[in-house]
Amino acid sequence: MSLSFIFGTVGSPTGTPKKPGGSVGAIAFSRSIGLQALELGWVQSVRVTEATCALIKSAGAEHGVSLSVHAPYFINLNATAEEWPKSRKRLMDAAHYGYLAGATDIIFHPGSYFMMDPAEVLKVAIPRLEGCVAELKKNGDLVTLRPETMGKSAMLGSFDDAVAMSKALEMIQPCLDFAHLHARPGDGSMNTYEEWSRLLEKYGKQLGAKALKKLHIHLSGIEYGSKGEKNHLPLADADLDLKALFKALNDFECAGRILCESPIMEEDALNMKKAWVKVSGEKEK
Numbered sequence: 001m002s003l004s005f006i007f008g009t010v011g012s013p014t015g016t017p018k019k020p021g022g023s024v025g026a027i028a029f030s031r032s033i034g035l036q037a038l039e040l041g042w043v044q045s046v047r048v049t050e051a052t053c054a055l056i057k058s059a060g061a062e063h064g065v066s067l068s069v070h071a072p073y074f075i076n077l078n079a080t081a082e083e084w085p086k087s088r089k090r091l092m093d094a095a096h097y098g099y100l101a102g103a104t105d106i107i108f109h110p111g112s113y114f115m116m117d118p119a120e121v122l123k124v125a126i127p128r129l130e131g132c133v134a135e136l137k138k139n140g141d142l143v144t145l146r147p148e149t150m151g152k153s154a155m156l157g158s159f160d161d162a163v164a165m166s167k168a169l170e171m172i173q174p175c176l177d178f179a180h181l182h183a184r185p186g187d188g189s190m191n192t193y194e195e196w197s198r199l200l201e202k203y204g205k206q207l208g209a210k211a212l213k214k215l216h217i218h219l220s221g222i223e224y225g226s227k228g229e230k231n232h233l234p235l236a237d238a239d240l241d242l243k244a245l246f247k248a249l250n251d252f253e254c255a256g257r258i259l260c261e262s263p264i265m266e267e268d269a270l271n272m273k274k275a276w277v278k279v280s281g282e283k284e285k
Helices: 022-032 050-063 084-100 118-139 159-168 178-183 193-207 209-214 242-251 265-280
Strands: 005-010 037-041 066-070 103-108 144-147 215-219 221-225 228-233 256-260
Touching: 005 066, 005 215, 005 265, 022 037, 022 050, 037 256, 050 066, 050 084, 066 084, 066 256, 084 103, 084 118, 103 215, 118 144, 118 159, 144 159, 159 193, 178 215, 178 221, 178 228, 193 209, 193 242, 209 215, 242 265, 256 265
Parallel strands: 005 037, 005 256, 037 066, 066 103, 103 144, 215 256
Antiparallel strands: 221 228
């Protein structure tokens, strides 16, 4: 059997050679070191041609590397009426060009509460997302939009926010950033087998058992304070209990992709893969 999870990096691995370089080089390099997923880091803006997208898509297919896209950071589902069209365009461009590049999942930061009540913010966010989904369907850009769970308590993107958006609409599923989920409360909680198990149980109940087989996970070590995330760290330098998390994922028979955001990207992605093999007892084909 192959592994339940495939592993990769968010953005091109640091060891990607200069030639061919770019996303195509990152795909070939990822596969050569034993990684089977890559999240294209389009985090500043979407500046890619249709021709480049075609090359990325064929490289992904050739090397057997599953692709996703991290959309630009500057997206806010709770933006003012004046600002929202710009945010929307960034998300839609990431989805359209991502689809052309062979990406199946588009990850985005949902935005900020701006000191408003989360339930009120969702009343703005969900209808806006609904419009995006309708347009993507109409255009045939069949991707899954994934609001990421965010690491600061002031940000739209709690676990419950991401689940609520996903429950409300087709083509929306969470991106579970477990480092962010650990950092968000600011007190070192969300770091035990019991806590992860409760969260996964809730996920399965709310979104269906099938959703647990198609998880899209971001993972790294993380430094945090009382207000949440400060910065990402290598796994070895952080207090995230990877073994407890992987045991919970294994016990709930989860599957999907795990993408590393540690500063030592591919090194920690391979460390995660090793840790998963150890916890799960699975063997790679």
